[in-house]
Amino acid sequence: MTDQEIITGILNHDKPVIQFLVRKYHKQVIKTAFHFVHDMDDAEDLAQDVCVEILESIGQFKSTSSLSTWIYKITVNKSLNFVRKNKRKQLVQQFESLFLKKDGKSNTTQEPLSNDNPYENTETKKILDTAINSLPENQKTAFILNKYEELSYREITEIMNLSLASVESLLQRAKQNLQKKLITQFSEYSNKR
Amino acid sequence: MTNCREVHENLFAYAEKKLPTALKLQLDKHIGECPECNRIVAYFNIALAQMEEQKSIEPRPFAETRIMQRIEFRLEERQKSARSVFVRILQPALLSAGVAISLAIGFYIGSDFADTHSQLTQNDEHIEAVRSDLNAPEFMTDDLFHFTE
Numbered sequence: 125m126t127d128q129e130i131i132t133g134i135l136n137h138d139k140p141v142i143q144f145l146v147r148k149y150h151k152q153v154i155k156t157a158f159h160f161v162h163d164m165d166d167a168e169d170l171a172q173d174v175c176v177e178i179l180e181s182i183g184q185f186k187s188t189s190s191l192s193t194w195i196y197k198i199t200v201n202k203s204l205n206f207v208r209k210n211k212r213k214q215l216v217q218q219f220e221s222l223f224l225k226k227d228g229k230s231n232t233t234q235e236p237l238s239n240d241n242p243y244e245n246t247e248t249k250k251i252l253d254t255a256i257n258s259l260p261e262n263q264k265t266a267f268i269l270n271k272y273e274e275l276s277y278r279e280i281t282e283i284m285n286l287s288l289a290s291v292e293s294l295l296q297r298a299k300q301n302l303q304k305k306l307i308t309q310f311s312e313y314s315n316k317r
Numbered sequence: 318m319t320n321c322r323e324v325h326e327n328l329f330a331y332a333e334k335k336l337p338t339a340l341k342l343q344l345d346k347h348i349g350e351c352p353e354c355n356r357i358v359a360y361f362n363i364a365l366a367q368m369e370e371q372k373s374i375e376p377r378p379f380a381e382t383r384i385m386q387r388i389e390f391r392l393e394e395r396q397k398s399a400r401s402v403f404v405r406i407l408q409p410a411l412l413s414a415g416v417a418i419s420l421a422i423g424f425y426i427g428s429d430f431a432d433t434h435s436q437l438t439q440n441d442e443h444i445e446a447v448r449s450d451l452n453a454p455e456f457m458t459d460d461l462f463h464f465t466e
Contacts, residue, residue, distance in 0.1 A: 147381055154376040164376075171380070171384055172383070175384050175387070175388055179391070246363075248364055252368065272368065303325065306364060307328065307357055310361070
């Protein structure tokens with residue numbers, strides 16, 4: 125089925141076409157979202173949101189890029205929004221816990237790392253995720269799309285609406301920053317042990 | 318002489334085996350001699366291996382089904398909201414029209430009643446006029462009526 129056939133089908137609320145779209149793209153969406161949020165539940169929720177968004181705004185899709193690129197764009201935007209909201213929530217929680225601690229009402233301790241999630245079971249993985257999360261949004265997006273999704277520079281330029289040179293520079297800076305952060309984190313970690 | 322800083326600056330390229338051979342050999346030598354750089358490179362390699370692993374993560378079973386359910390739910394909701402437009406706008410409009418029609422019917426019937434009432438009043442006035450013409454006292458009305466029968 126071509127992109128155009130999929131678009132027409134979605135516009136007509138054709139259920140088999142919608143099913144085809146979900147089957148074809150759900151893995152791509154869940155995986156991309158997971159690399160941003162590092163949690164499979166959240167990634168799946170985001171994938172649901174992305175699919176609904178595709179159905180609702182398919183009319184705005186311009187055939188200048190492929191459907192896959194457009195879906196990547198939506199996924200990246202939704203994931204970045206989610207991470208931003210989560211950061212704000214964490215800040216509020218930290219702020220609240222600071223006050224609670226001051227009042228002596230709380231004895232909250234940091235949650236231990238859960239071993240339920242097979243993707244989140246080592247300290248190194250945690251350090252790596254934290255380092256990637258702390259990158260500026262543009263660098264993080266370029267890095268995830270290139271390293272995890274193995275997209276070409278050309279595809280990344282389309283998803284991020286940037287020039288080839290900008291993407292190259294972003295990736296270069298992302299690697300340098302990540303290198304620095306990982307070295308600091310690994311040094312601290314190895315000193316602790 | 319290679320130092321720790323050079324290793325740190327080229328860590329990604331070293332781990333991804335993208336360094337020129339001469340530089341790689343120099344770094345290899347330093348890493349072999351420096352325990353700190355050795356540890357960092359080891360951790361870095363673990364991190365890169367984990368990144369590789371994460372490339373092949375798979376969604377959980379039935380993720381596709383759950384997404385389809387959410388979409389169907391959303392489509393149903395959209396239909397419901399279209400229906401709710403009917404409920405929110407058309408239903409009150411129809412109700413108001415119904416009330417207006419009822420009122421109109423009420424007025425129509427009311428005005429008919431008013432006509433009948435005015436006719437009766439006119440009849441009373443007529444009877445009163447006849448009675449006064451006849452100079453008949455008011456109490457004779459009933460007798461007159463009987464007489465007519």
